[in-house]
Structure formats: C-alpha cells, structure tokens
Amino acid sequence: MTIDFATLAPEGIRGLQPYQPGKPVEELQRELGLTDVVKLASNENPLGASPRVREAVAAATEFERYPDGSAWVLKEQLSEHLHVPQDQLTIGNGSNDVLELLGRVFLRPGTEAIVSEHAFVVYPLVTIAVGATLTPIPARDFGQDLDATLAAIGESTRCVFIANPNNPTGTWLAESALRPFLDTVPPDVIVVLDEAYCEYVQEDGYPDGVALTRDYPNLVVTRTFSKAYGLAALRVGYSISNPVIADLMNRIRQPFNVNALALAAASAALSDQDHVRRSVAVNAEGLAYLARECERLGLGYIPSVGNFLTIDMGQDAAPLYEALLRKGVIVRPIGGYGLPNHLRVTVGLADENERLIAALETVLGAGAGPADSQG
Ligand SMILES: Cc1ncc(COP(=O)(O)O)c(C=O)c1O
Incomplete structure (x- = not known):
C-alpha cells in the first residue's frame, strides 16, 4: 500500500509553500560558472559584522x-x-x-x-x-x-x-x-x-x-x-x-x-554601537545613490527607510532578474509579494551598488533579452 504522507499532515501545512530565500552566491557560481558575484538579495549588512x-x-x-x-x-x-x-x-x-x-x-x-x-x-x-x-x-x-x-x-x-x-x-x-x-x-x-x-x-x-x-x-x-x-x-x-x-x-x-x-x-x-552607526551611514549613502540612479534611468521606486530599495521595472521583472543573474548580480524578485513588476535590491557597498546599476542599465538597454557574459 502506498501511503500519501501529505494527507497525514494538517491542512494548513499542506497548503504552505516553502520560504524562498535569496539565491546564495555559491549556487549562482555553480550554475553559471561565474566567479565574481554580487549578492544584493537578502538585506544583509554589506560591511559584515563588527571585528x-x-x-x-x-x-x-x-x-x-x-x-x-x-x-x-x-x-x-x-x-x-x-x-x-x-x-x-x-x-x-x-x-x-x-x-x-x-x-x-x-x-x-x-x-x-x-x-x-x-x-x-x-x-x-x-x-x-x-x-x-x-x-x-x-x-x-x-x-x-x-x-x-x-x-x-x-x-x-x-x-x-x-x-x-x-x-x-x-x-x-x-x-x-x-x-x-x-x-x-x-x-x-x-x-x-x-x-x-x-x-x-x-x-x-x-x-x-x-x-x-x-x-x-x-x-x-x-x-x-x-x-x-x-x-x-x-x-x-x-x-x-x-x-x-x-x-x-x-x-x-x-x-x-x-x-x-x-x-x-x-x-x-x-x-560595538560604532559599527552599527557606520553601517547605518554606509546604508544612507548607498540608498540615496540607488534612488538617484533610478531617477536617472527613469525607473520608479518605493521610497524606503530600510537597507533595501524596491524598484519598479515597469514590466514583468522576472526576465530582468534572470538577466541580472547572468551578469553576476543577485537581487530579489518579489512576484510572491504581489509585486511582479518590482525587484528588491539590498543596499551594498559603493562598488556593489555601482555594479548593480551598470548591470541594470545593460539589461534594460538589451531589452532584458539573454545577456552576454558577465559584465
Ligand atoms: C521584516 C522582517 N522581519 C524579520 C526578518 C527575519 O530576520 P531574522 O530571522 O534573520 O532575524 C526579516 C528578514 O529578512 C524581515 O525582513
């Protein structure tokens, strides 16, 4: 007799979808053979922890x-x-x-x-x-x-x-x-x-x-x-x-x-509250940069007070997310949050933010088609 174990679980649990985390750097490196990957997908602190x-x-x-x-x-x-x-x-x-x-x-x-x-x-x-x-x-x-x-x-x-x-x-x-x-x-x-x-x-x-x-x-x-x-x-x-x-x-x-x-x-x-203050200052600068760059690129965004910015791509964001991955930049698609045209990007260090914006500019310019090699 084959048991369908799922029927033994409470209905609530059967109805759940597992939490989908941001793609880990190592996974993208394995999948696409990329070496230089930037992860701006899970709202982590780009400065890392205090020494x-x-x-x-x-x-x-x-x-x-x-x-x-x-x-x-x-x-x-x-x-x-x-x-x-x-x-x-x-x-x-x-x-x-x-x-x-x-x-x-x-x-x-x-x-x-x-x-x-x-x-x-x-x-x-x-x-x-x-x-x-x-x-x-x-x-x-x-x-x-x-x-x-x-x-x-x-x-x-x-x-x-x-x-x-x-x-x-x-x-x-x-x-x-x-x-x-x-x-x-x-x-x-x-x-x-x-x-x-x-x-x-x-x-x-x-x-x-x-x-x-x-x-x-x-x-x-x-x-x-x-x-x-x-x-x-x-x-x-x-x-x-x-x-x-x-x-x-x-x-x-x-x-x-x-x-x-x-x-x-x-x-x-x-x-180490000094480290927290530094982290907050780096974030404020990065957030302002990302907002300015969105404006320059003609992209709308939801004004944010966190360590991330949710950007309106004005189109289905899933292909853009994929195209950014091929550029070695991991951001977060948020269709599951009822925002299929938006991508959430974590504020990174200045060079990471610049890399994101450059990649975004390229994939938007390329009509979000298959991107070429890592940029
Ligand atoms: C709003 C909010 N609450 C809670 C958490 C959970 O954080 P953690 O379990 O790492 O403390 C997160 C993580 O992204 C979050 O965005």
Missing part, C-alpha cells in the same frame, strides 16, 4: 557544552541597552523564531491573524502552519493601512502583524499614526510590531517600539541581529513584550534555541 564579533567567536571554544539556554549574558546586556527588565525579553534563533513562537502561543484553528498586502512572508507562514485563518488587507501606498487593519479586526482576531519598516516595500509608520491605532485595538488582540530594520530609520516621527510596549501590554516588538548588526548567518533575534507573554513564549521555546557562538557574537555585536 569584535570575530574575536568573540574565535574565543568561544567550549563546543562540547550546551549553550546557556537562558541567554543570561545577552539578556542582561540587552536589558541595559533597551532599558527593559530581563523578564520582558525573549531570545530567538533569528527574529523568525520569535515570530513563530508568537504564532504558536496565540494562534490556532478558529483564530485569525491580520497582515497587510506586501507584508513579510513569515507572518502568513506562521499563521497558516498552526491552522489559523490569515486575513490579508489591501496596502495603502504600498504600506500598512492602519484604518483598514482596525476595520478588519473581529471576534476571532488574535494577532495583527505589522512591520515597521516593512519588507519588501521599505514603507514606515509614524508614531502619530501608530499610537491612535494602538489606542483603538482591543486589548486582547496581540499586535506584533516587527522592527527588523529599525536601526536604519532616520526619519523624524519614527516610533521607538520598545517605548511603546510600556504603554500597550498587548504590543510585542521583535528585533534582530541579522541586519544592522551583520549577524544574519548566526541567527539571533529577540522580542520585547509584557512579561506574561514572554513567559508563555519561554514555555514552548526549544531549550537551546540559540547556539553558543551566536550568543557570543550577539553580545560582541551589541557592544
């Missing part, structure tokens, strides 16, 4: 022992850095882990999570995986429409996911918009405010989510070491929440969800 991280990782040699499952040292440091008590912190294997914990704590069949159109794909993933209902609401100017979000909240709504700024659009919400929203959301609806890119935002009026958690017990803020701290490979993220919510998450968290090297690296990264 202190290398030192800390090299010094961590007790591989035979389990890591500190309570992440005490990192929590103590974060507690000081953020001015929040340790019992409000939950450390995760990337902020994705924390988002998943929240989904597992609060969502189940019969409950609902609200997400915006063009919102980060992990929110639907964690919602559908546990059999909860996903309610997407149309975006406003590519960003979260808070009025529509409020209007969509009903009896079964348990969670609202909001990214500030949002990936992949780079749009953001001001404190003047967020506070009235939080004042109106029913207190038994958990608002998850994902601040993965908060360090990059320089606009006046951008809220500090951590400060907001003091006023709104139903607010959970998630942050990460993957972006401005340059630790994407090591996987460390965290949340700031009401202690009761942190306690619930802690009950279902894997005992050693963050490994010892990652914990050491995150502590070292947090201690």
Whole structure:
C-alpha cells in the first residue's frame, strides 16, 4: 500500500509553500560558472559584522557544552541597552523564531491573524502552519493601512502583524499614526510590531517600539541581529513584550534555541554601537545613490527607510532578474509579494551598488533579452 504522507499532515501545512530565500552566491557560481558575484538579495549588512564579533567567536571554544539556554549574558546586556527588565525579553534563533513562537502561543484553528498586502512572508507562514485563518488587507501606498487593519479586526482576531519598516516595500509608520491605532485595538488582540530594520530609520516621527510596549501590554516588538548588526548567518533575534507573554513564549521555546557562538557574537555585536552607526551611514549613502540612479534611468521606486530599495521595472521583472543573474548580480524578485513588476535590491557597498546599476542599465538597454557574459 502506498501511503500519501501529505494527507497525514494538517491542512494548513499542506497548503504552505516553502520560504524562498535569496539565491546564495555559491549556487549562482555553480550554475553559471561565474566567479565574481554580487549578492544584493537578502538585506544583509554589506560591511559584515563588527571585528569584535570575530574575536568573540574565535574565543568561544567550549563546543562540547550546551549553550546557556537562558541567554543570561545577552539578556542582561540587552536589558541595559533597551532599558527593559530581563523578564520582558525573549531570545530567538533569528527574529523568525520569535515570530513563530508568537504564532504558536496565540494562534490556532478558529483564530485569525491580520497582515497587510506586501507584508513579510513569515507572518502568513506562521499563521497558516498552526491552522489559523490569515486575513490579508489591501496596502495603502504600498504600506500598512492602519484604518483598514482596525476595520478588519473581529471576534476571532488574535494577532495583527505589522512591520515597521516593512519588507519588501521599505514603507514606515509614524508614531502619530501608530499610537491612535494602538489606542483603538482591543486589548486582547496581540499586535506584533516587527522592527527588523529599525536601526536604519532616520526619519523624524519614527516610533521607538520598545517605548511603546510600556504603554500597550498587548504590543510585542521583535528585533534582530541579522541586519544592522551583520549577524544574519548566526541567527539571533529577540522580542520585547509584557512579561506574561514572554513567559508563555519561554514555555514552548526549544531549550537551546540559540547556539553558543551566536550568543557570543550577539553580545560582541551589541557592544560595538560604532559599527552599527557606520553601517547605518554606509546604508544612507548607498540608498540615496540607488534612488538617484533610478531617477536617472527613469525607473520608479518605493521610497524606503530600510537597507533595501524596491524598484519598479515597469514590466514583468522576472526576465530582468534572470538577466541580472547572468551578469553576476543577485537581487530579489518579489512576484510572491504581489509585486511582479518590482525587484528588491539590498543596499551594498559603493562598488556593489555601482555594479548593480551598470548591470541594470545593460539589461534594460538589451531589452532584458539573454545577456552576454558577465559584465
Ligand atoms: C521584516 C522582517 N522581519 C524579520 C526578518 C527575519 O530576520 P531574522 O530571522 O534573520 O532575524 C526579516 C528578514 O529578512 C524581515 O525582513
């Protein structure tokens, strides 16, 4: 008898598509035999991590022992850095882990999570995986429409996911918009405010989510070491929440969800705020350059406050994505986010940004047909 194992899995899981990461450099090198590849596809820090991280990782040699499952040292440091008590912190294997914990704590069949159109794909993933209902609401100017979000909240709504700024659009919400929203959301609806890119935002009026958690017990803020701290490979993220919510998450968290090297690296990264400031400055310069170049090329883009820019190609972007790959430049197609004509590009170092723009210019000039050799 042949068993269709898929029928044994819950319906939610059967309906899911696996997360599609940006193409790894090595994969493109293997596929096309290219040597000089630039990856601007996953919103990583082009400066890499602080030199202190290398030192800390090299010094961590007790591989035979389990890591500190309570992440005490990192929590103590974060507690000081953020001015929040340790019992409000939950450390995760990337902020994705924390988002998943929240989904597992609060969502189940019969409950609902609200997400915006063009919102980060992990929110639907964690919602559908546990059999909860996903309610997407149309975006406003590519960003979260808070009025529509409020209007969509009903009896079964348990969670609202909001990214500030949002990936992949780079749009953001001001404190003047967020506070009235939080004042109106029913207190038994958990608002998850994902601040993965908060360090990059320089606009006046951008809220500090951590400060907001003091006023709104139903607010959970998630942050990460993957972006401005340059630790994407090591996987460390965290949340700031009401202690009761942190306690619930802690009950279902894997005992050693963050490994010892990652914990050491995150502590070292947090201690080097100069590196973060440098990373933010490099990003601001690169973002401004990319925006200027888009204007020069007559390409529209969604104004971004993150470390990426989402560019309107004015045509199906998939062939352009492929043509850029053949030029050794990896960017991110975002048809899966409902933006088939856009490409999301991560802000790189100046030479990487220039390489991207040159490649883009060539493939656009070539009518996006098959490109020649690596340029
Ligand atoms: C909006 C947003 N939230 C969360 C994450 C997850 O980051 P990590 O799991 O690396 O902390 C990302 C990663 O791209 C993101 O764009």
